[in-house]
Amino acid sequence: MVTPSPDCNDLKDRFASANQSGDGVKIEIQNLTASFSNHGALDNVNLSIVSNEILSVIGPANSGKTTLLRTLNRLNDLTQSFQMTGRVLLDGRDIYKEYDPVILRRKVGVIFALPMPLPMTVFENIVYGLRRQGVNDRKKLSRIAEKALTDAYLWDEVKDRLEEEAPKLSGGQQQRLCIARTLALNPDVILFDEPCSGLDPISTAKIEEAMMKLKSQYTIVLVTNNTKQAARVGDRTAFFLMGKLIEVGETAKLFTAPTDSRTEGYISGRFG
Amino acid sequence: MKFPPPLAQKIAFFVLFVMTLFVVLPVLFVMFLIVKNGIGAISWEFLTAMPKQGMRAGGILPAIVGTFYLVAGAILFALPLGLFAAIYLSEYSQDTWLNRAIRLAIINIAGVPSVVFGLFGFALFVSFFKFGASILSGSLTLGIMILPVIITSSREAIDAVPGAFREVSLSLGATKLQTIRHAVLPHALPGILTGTILGIGRAAGETAPILFTVAAFYLPRLPQSIFDQAMALPYHLYVLSTQVPNVDVKIRYGTAFVLLVIVLLMNLIAITIRSHFRSKKKW
DSSP, X not given: OOOOOXXXXXXXXXXXXXXXXXXXXXXXXXXXXXXXXXXXXXXXXXXXXXXXXXXXXXXSTTSSHHHHHHHHTTGGGGSTTEEEEEEEEETTEETTTSSOHHHHHHHEEEEOSSOXXXXXXXXXXXXHHHHHTTOOOHHHHHHHHHHHHHXXXXXXXXXXXXXXXXXXXXXXXXXXXXXXXXXXXXXXXXXXXXXXXXXXXXXXXXXXXXXXXXXTTSEEEEEOSOHHHHHHHOSEEEEEETTEEEEEEEHXXXXXXXXXXXXXXXXXXXXX | OOOOHHHHHHHHHHHHHHHHHHHHHHHHHXXXXXXXXXXXGOOHHHHHSOEETTTTEEOOHHHHHHHHHHHHHHHHHHHHHHHHHHHIIIIIOOSOHHHHHHHHHHHHHHHSOHHHHHHHHIIIIIIISOXXXXXXXXXXXXXXXXXXXXXXXXXXXXXXXXXXXXXXXXXXXXXXXXXXXXXXXXXXXXXHHHHHHHHHHHHHHOOHHHHXXXXXXXXXXXXXXXXXXXXXXXXXXXXXXXXXXXXXXXXHHHHHHHHXXXXXXXXXXXXXXXXXXXXXXXX
């Protein structure tokens, strides 16, 4: 059904060593339970995310995928009713105790489901985060912007439109702009929250291509409703149901020989 | 009695149209009256000279200047205060009984009669702080009066900025303050400006709040400092109409005309700014 990517064995070694020594683990989620005003969202999740992998997170609606993602860069903090127990470690340090959320979010970027450019020029969108860090040298900003746009496969399309208002770009371009905007901050981890849900197949293909390329430099978590997309780009895939992590494993194995019958039911389209 | 549907439609339309006309007619009539009787008084001298012969001749310059000083002072005081309060209420305050009480208080301030503000300003600024009857006292009193307008319109403008902008800004590693400054306020600016200018219009036109706090009956010179008394257009109009015998009708209506034009100009600026930004609104 899915052909394993060529570096699959290589990854397998890495996971093996990761499990033994903790080496190569970028994010470690330990006993994470989360809720919004007594409505449970995540139930005792334990999950490791390895450096330079794409971890696909799949599951039906209300399975806690997005809550998990928003926990990783503390965007849930903005919701008053949010409560959680357990720990999330980034590079071995607790993100809720040992990180300032502002610093954390510079290291853990997020791409939202709907492309959300700020109502300013393309260029200003890209350098928004850098300017807030006090970088105002035009040359430096231009250099970083070009690199970020190139990495997001958008440079050729917008290099002559940098001073145009970003919301004038097409939906697919806007979403790649949002990716470039995150890349400009040079994060360690990029979280994708159903990034292609509003896009046409060609734009989707471009974004998937960008993701495959980006994983050499970044650790990527991809929440998606599209199981085929999870299968196409994910090195490993995690299946969530009702806030519980049901199963996680190499994508090829999870999609061909899932150990849990609920996983099989979901990926074969029996529910969700 | 039953009308066939098309006729009923027509009757309903006619009734509604006539009702609307009744709303508009008095406004048009007032404006017509003031323009017709006042336009004759408008001359360069009327706008730039001191009053003469016990205000029966000459110009109204001190009243125009006094009104501008008062309005400027009121805005200088109320805009920062109101804007910061609006930012706190919209972006920081959580839903506690204290904040609910604050919000209720702001709504209630808007309903307080303006003469009560006048008395309050007299008690606090003129007597207690010993500013005397002065531009300072009058500006502060007017400022407090227009605070609710500025706070309410600023809050509405801030709340209308999509929450996603804040999330995007925070997710790009901006602090909360930077997010408010760069991702929220620029997009709330037109609404804030509109509220401010409506506040200006109101401050320029009110008589009661300045009655005890600043307004001079007759002061044929320009104010020298913020501790001076000053003349102001609305109060001057009141004086001309009721306190001074034998004033030419032309001068009274001319004064009303100038006040009307100033307030209308303010509103026109507000509308222009709003429509300008609305056409540029990109979400």
